[in-house]
Amino acid sequence: MAQITLNRRGFLVSAAAGGLSVGWSLPGTAQTAGGQAAASAEARALGIWVVIHPDDSTTIRIAKSEMGQGTLTGLAQLVADELDADWGKVRTEYVAPELNQSSKRAWGDMSTGGSRGIRTSVEYVRQGGAAARAMLIQAAAARWGAVPADCTAADSAVTHSASGRTLRYGELANEASRLPVPAMVALKDPAQWKLIGKGVPRLDTADKLNGAQVFAIDVKLPDMLHAAIAQCPVFGGKLGQYDAAAVQAMPGVRHVLAVGDNAVAVVADGWWQARTALEKLAVTWDEGPNANISSAMIADRLREGLTAHDAAVGHRIGDVHTAMQGAVKRVEGVYGTPFLNHATLEPMNCTALVTEHGVEVWVGTQNGDATLAAAAEAADVPLAQVKVNKLILGGGFGRRGFQDFTRQAVLIAKQVPGRPVKMIWSREEDMQHGYYRPVTQCRLEGGLDGQGNLTALHMRLSGQSILASIAPSRMENGLDKLAFQGLLEDEFGYMAIPNLLIDHAVRNTHVPVGFWRGVNHNQNAIYLECFIDELAHAAGRDPLEFRRALMTKNPKNLAVLDAAAAKAGWGTPTAPGVYRGLCQNHGFGSYTAAVAEVSVSDAGVLKLHRIVAASDMGYAVNPDQIDAQVAGSFVYGLSAVLYSENTLERGRIVEGNFDSYEVMRLAEMPKVETVLVPSGGFWGGVGEPTIAVAAPAVLNAIFAATGKRVRSLPLKGQDLRQA
Amino acid sequence: MVKLDINGQVHALDVDPETPLLWVLRDKLGMMGTKYGCGIAQCGACSVHIDGAVTRSCSLPVSAVSGKVVTIEGLSPDSRHPVQVAWLAHQVPQCGYCQSGQIMAAAALLAEKPQPTDADIDAAMTNICRCGTYGRIRAAIHDAAASKA
Incomplete structure (x- = not known):
């Protein structure tokens, strides 16, 4: 368990145990961890990523956030491989956001999302390991009067090839730490990776x-102290009146406080006392102009967008309208997916x-830099007067990239100066105040020629834009490129379609939206991959063969689809009553495909029997963890298929x-x-790519089993008995 | 005054008898391994053993606790309970937040049914994991059962 003590400045300093971060004494920074410095006096930093201890144990600094x-x-x-460290001696430590801030973001962007953890920092963290190894080799060579080129490193030791002499990293760290950090060191070839x-x-x-x-x-x-909070249940509404006196005398209650302009908190000795008092607190809300909005109203608005004249064009090939008029057969489908809480x-x-x-804050955050800024703003102090203790996240999935809860905790603590306050949202508060996966609908129309070839595809998205809602500066002439995830030229798997139009009618709501694991790939892949399946059936062609014909310009997507199909035995008999569906996607830098095997009983009960999931992420850093992420993606993605949905009544x-x-x-x-079919040559993401193929594979298998095309989610409450 | 036997130690506590056991463990006794996830006995993150039976402590008033309570901290003195050993071997946890509850549920299952079938596991393991470690949980339970056989 973490030991936490007050240092002389009155700031709280946390020890390394239990995963809390501790600032080491760093060259070029003034950061020390108060009383902790003595304990690590002999540990030496080699550059900014690696700390070597006298016993050879090696601390690798991590700027990204661990959320599972x-x-x-x-x-x-990545670092240890370039360092040639003994893996059994490696441990990790978070970089403190205030240290990143004061050193001009030496550790790069701390934001952890978009499956970017490895793929955007792979080069500079490997450089960090390689530079430290070069310093250790140089220190050893200097001791021996040898040249560095005659020395090799392995398992946290340097060996002089000719003489066989060896020095451990722990013996070299002190001298190595005094050497300049080399700017650029050649990285290993993949064949040299250990x-x-x-x-x-x-x-x-x-x-x-x-x-x-x-x-x-x-x-x-x-x-x-402990705080429970209630926010205006209608998004955009404000806090009205509350009767603090009525709960002030309840056991343990210390304070009843307004938090910003839209929330009220009870601060008590324990969280249960705070929560109990908050439930008793009479509060009136100024619910504002959104207090009548319902899911049905939002759905109507999105439906209008499906045929609206104006829409932002994301992807255009050829001339869809002319080609559609010349089609022998036209197919149309309208799909929809709901808001989803993380x-x-x-x-x-x-x-x-x-x-x-x-x-000072203690928080699970996907973005330490942004947390620092939010805490400074809420406390109204300079960035230099903020300390952020990053803790391991009990799940993130995109939610903890937002800073709303950090801001609130600081606004509460500001009113109780000198005492730490832990604010915990109830599950209900969490469910009703998220940054939801956006609600969208999609109308698709496809044209087939006499041979069953797809000659034209129009895909009209209608719904909420994440960027327009939370980052309008990233809109490009009304276009939210993120809304087209999986559908633009760099990711779209069917570039051989001769006439293509994909456009988006932005229809925003008052509901906050955000990045939900897989983001817009989720619904886009459902729309595209289920509709491609519809077209294949309309053309009387096998769904795999139909796709393959459209993927001639997408060899990597195709290879992964083929890998999934081969492993699943596509085209071979299944057990009686079991049916298959398949799909593919490309997102977050990786190629994925899945085959689902399902059965649907006469009573309409769905059973998921087997999933085969293939992926090409270029280089597979840790295949066991990729396996865990792939399996987990199905749980998160299929929860949304089967059950999950956030709906609105009266604006909430x-x-x-x-x-x-x-x-x-x-x-x-x-x-x-x-x-896993890593083809090398690139670094793709892992945490999110697979989620996009979870839903469409299952939905296509349900069609194969029942003849019923599910076009809106979740399945809960839908009749799956055979058509 | 409420008396509680937790992990073999008896505590006399001055708490509101309506306080759920979970919050007594966490805020009164500082035992943070048992987690809050939903507060309505849906997710199982707060699972503890009471006289060996897995119980969701978030919805149990402390005054209603009559038996001996074991929490994740008291499951094993050295973290070598067969379930913990199997969890490590299978690398079950991702974020880890639900795992105290999952491990307590699995340990109770194995105490009752040393060789559980898949159907037994389906019925007993109803705790929510948002990271999606279910496949590894199932495999680890079978392994823990085999190691005890």
Whole structure:
């Protein structure tokens, strides 16, 4: 368990145990960790990524956030491989966001999302490992009076080839740390990798087996108070009146506070006391202009967008309208998917302490840099007076890239100066105040010629734009390119379609939207891949063969689709009553495909029997963790297929907890067989690419089983009995 | 005053008898391994054993606790309970937040049924994992059962 003490400035300093970060003494920075410096006095930093201890144990610094996706382990593998470190001696430590801030973001962008953890930092973290190895070799060579080229490194030791003399990294670290950090070192060829490509065990498992892992919700600080919060249930509404006096005398209650202009919090000795008092608190809300909006109204608005004249064009090949008029057969389908909450199992929470010296927060964040900025803004102090303690996330999935809960915790703590306050959202608060996967609809029209070839495809998206809603500066002349994930030339798998038009009618709502694992790939892949399946059936052709003919310009997509189909035995008999569906996608830098095997009973009960998932992420850093991410993607993606949906009544989210926002449980989990076909030459993402193929593979299999084309999700409540 | 036997230690606590056991564990006793996930006994992150039976502590008033409570911290003195060993071997946890509850549920299942079938596992393991570790949980339970056989 983490030990937490007050240092002389009144700031709280956390020790390295339990995954809390500790700032090492770094060249060029003034950062030390108070009383902790002495304990690590002999550890030496070689550059900014690697710290070597006298016993050879090696601390690798990680700037990205661990939320279960295995990035701590994967990034450490990249550094340790170039470092030639003994993997058994490697541990990791988070870079403190304030250190990144004060050193001009020396550790790069801390934002962790978009499956970018490895693929955007792979070059500079490997450089960090390679530079440290070069320094250690140079130090050894200097001791021996040898030239570095005659020395080799392996397993945390340098060997002089001619004499066989060896020095351990721990013996060399002090001298090596005094050498200049080389600017650019040649990286290993893939053939020389020892750790990259190995399914080594995760570095963060032990504490997750016995309750010792400290998540933000578990932080314990001296004199800490606990806060429960209620936000205006209607998005965009404000806090009206509340009767603090009525709950002030309840057990443990210390304060009843307004939080910004839209929330109220009760601060108490314990969270249960705070929550109980908050439930008793009479609050009136100024619900604002959105208080009458319902899901039905939003659906009508999106439906209008499906045929609206104006739409932002994302992808155009040839002339769809002319080609469509010449088609022998036309097929049309209208699809829709709902708002979805991330529902991380650890609800949003943050602990904050505001003193005369500044503000300190303890939080699970996907973006340490942004958390630092948000805390500074909320506390109204300079960035230099903020300290952010990043903790392991109890799930992220995109939700913890937002800073709303950090801002709130600081606004509360500001009103209770000198005492840390841990604010925890109830599950209901979490469910009803998310940044939801956007609601969208899609109308597709395809034209087939007399031979059953697809000659024209029009895909009209209508719905909420994430960028227009939260980052309007990233819109390009009314175009949200992110809304077209999987559909633009760099990712679209069917570039041989001769006439193509994909456009988007932006129809925003008052509901906050954000990046939900897989983001817009989720619904776009459902629309495209299910409709391609519809076209194949309309053409009387096999869904695999129909796709293959359209993928002649997309060899990597095709290879992965073929790999999935081959492993699943596409075209071979299934068990009686079991049917297959397949699909493919390209996103977050990786190619994925899946085959699902399902059955639907006479009573309409769906059973998922088997999933085969193939992916090409270029280089596979840790195949065992990729397998875990692929399987997990199906659970997250299929929860959305089977059950999950957020609906609106009177401007607010209806669902409050896991009884109404259901998710998949173990009994429904099909066997997932992963097929990794890394083709090399690029670094693709892993955490998100596969989720896009989860839903369409199953939906296409349901059609094969029943003849019923499911065009809106979730399946809950839909009649799947055979058509 | 409420008396609780937790992991073999008896505590006399001055708490509101309506307080759920979960929040007594976390905020009164500082035992943070048992997690809050939903507060309505849906997700199982708060699972503990009471006289060996897996129980969701978020919805159980502390005054209603009559038996001996074991939490994830007390499951094994050295983290070598067969379930923990199997969890490590199968690299089950991703984010890890649900895993205290999953492990407690699996340990209770194996205590009751040393050789569970897939159907037994389906019925007993109803805890939510948002990362999606279900496949590995199933495999690890079978392994833990085999190691005890």
